[in-house]
Amino acid sequence: MNKPTIFAVSNQKGGVGKTTTVVNLATALSALRKKILIVDLDPQGNATTSLGLKRQMGGKSSYSVLMGRDQISESLLETGIPYLYILPASQELLGVDLELASVDRCQFFLKSAVSQLDDFDYIFFDCPPAVGMLTMNALVAATDVIIPIQCEYLALEGVADLLKTIEKVRRNFNPNLKIKGICMTMFDGRSNLSKSVVQDVRNYFGPLVFETIVPRNVRIPEAPSHGKPVMLYDFRSVGAQSYVRLAKEVLDREKEVKNG
Ligand SMILES: Nc1ncnc2c1ncn2[C@@H]1O[C@H](COP(=O)(O)OP(=O)(O)OP(=O)(O)O)[C@@H](O)[C@H]1O
Ligand SMILES: [Mg+2]
Numbered sequence: 730m731n732k733p734t735i736f737a738v739s740n741q742k743g744g745v746g747k748t749t750t751v752v753n754l755a756t757a758l759s760a761l762r763k764k765i766l767i768v769d770l771d772p773q774g775n776a777t778t779s780l781g782l783k784r785q786m787g788g789k790s791s792y793s794v795l796m797g798r799d800q801i802s803e804s805l806l807e808t809g810i811p812y813l814y815i816l817p818a819s820q821e822l823l824g825v826d827l828e829l830a831s832v833d834r835c836q837f838f839l840k841s842a843v844s845q846l847d848d849f850d851y852i853f854f855d856c857p858p859a860v861g862m863l864t865m866n867a868l869v870a871a872t873d874v875i876i877p878i879q880c881e882y883l884a885l886e887g888v889a890d891l892l893k894t895i896e897k898v899r900r901n902f903n904p905n906l907k908i909k910g911i912c913m914t915m916f917d918g919r920s921n922l923s924k925s926v927v928q929d930v931r932n933y934f935g936p937l938v939f940e941t942i943v944p945r946n947v948r949i950p951e952a953p954s955h956g957k958p959v960m961l962y963d964f965r966s967v968g969a970q971s972y973v974r975l976a977k978e979v980l981d982r983e984k985e986v987k988n989g
Contacts, residue, residue: 733766734983735843735852736909737871741887743858745879746914748775749949749959751855753969754875756958757976759812763850766805767815768843770867771857774818780808781956782817790819794842795866796828801842810961814849826861835862836902840870860894868898873909875979878930880916880923880942885930909982912975914943941975943968 738751751767759765768791769776774784785792789804794816805814829835843852854867868874874895878884899906911934917923931938943949946968952959960969 731847731850733843733846733849733852734873735854735871736873736875737854737856737864737867738875738877739854739856739864739867739891740876740878741858741860741864741891742879742883745858745884746877746912746943747858748779748855750875750877750912750914750943750972750975751776751853752779752953752958753949753960753972754976754979755813755851755853756810756960757973758851758979759810760960761976761980762812764812764848765814766846766849766852767808767813768839768852768854768867769815769818770822770839770854770863771818772820772822773857774820775953776855777815777817779953779956779958780810780813780815782806782808782815785817785819786821788819789817790821791816792819792821792825795822795825795838797838801845810958822857822863825863829862836865836869839866843870860890864894865898868895868906869902871903871906873907875909875912877912877914878926879914880920880926882922882926884926885933908937909979911938912941912943913938915945916942917945939975939978941971941978943971943975946971 738747755765755767777784789799793799794801794804856864856867913927944967948963948966949959949968952962
């Protein structure tokens with residue numbers, strides 16, 4: 730049976746490029762004929778709408794699957810992009826922290842749902858900008874974490890908390906959870922601040938930081954309003970090309986792990 734690599738794309742800070750990274754990395758890998766599932770775990774549902782689909786309300790969604798109401802395999806939607814599927818978000822995800830607060834083993838609900846899937850190569854969790862029950866479920870179910878960091882002032886704010894949470898998850902629930910890499914986003918080549926943030930993050934995290942740095946590129950925020958990943962909206966844009974390079978880097982890191 731094919732065991733998928735499962736990426737939790739997480740950073741507690743809002744607006745750093747989590748959803749953009751999920752949608753575009755997933756699309757770039759699907760273009761290489763890898764079968765991909767995006768699980769939209771954010772009540773905002775930005776990954777769902779970025780792919781031209783509607784956030785669910787009351788229907789089959791990551792919420793209904795998490796709550797054990799629906800089977801995951803019956804709740805996936807096609808995206809219109811070959812090899813790329815999504816489990817859409819629902820606004821009901823907003824209630825998960827309260828609803829699951831005192832439920833036994835609630836950290837494992839997502840893990841047990843995705844373990845029923847056996848035909849995906851990669852699964853991506855688009856996490857909300859908070860370290861609550863949804864992010865906890867993502868980190869428990871994931872094999873790897875990808876952390877997008879925006880090339881901006883206070884870039885590392887919140888990352889320390891995420892690292893502490895990852896440590897806690899390793900100790901208690903998922904000892905093999907790895908950080909696959911740090912992805913620097915929204916880099917502005919004309920700004921000294923952007924350059925110094927990249928330097929700081931590289932000094933702190935060393936080789937964990939991906940070589941590929943995603944530049945600030947106007948095609949990236951334009952694409953979701955057309956319901957498309959930037960790769961399909963404007964393949965030649967620097968934004969799209971940077972995610973193609975990032976996908977290659979992710980695959981290279983996978984090979985390194987497999988070859989020991
Ligand atoms: N490289 C980029 N260049 C320009 N704009 C970008 C880039 N990456 C992301 N954006 C824009 O920045 C905004 C935030 O990005 P995104 O939604 O991916 O962040 P997020 O971390 O998922 O946010 P949230 O924490 O709210 O879920 C979006 O409008 C997105 O289109
Ligand atoms: Mg998001």
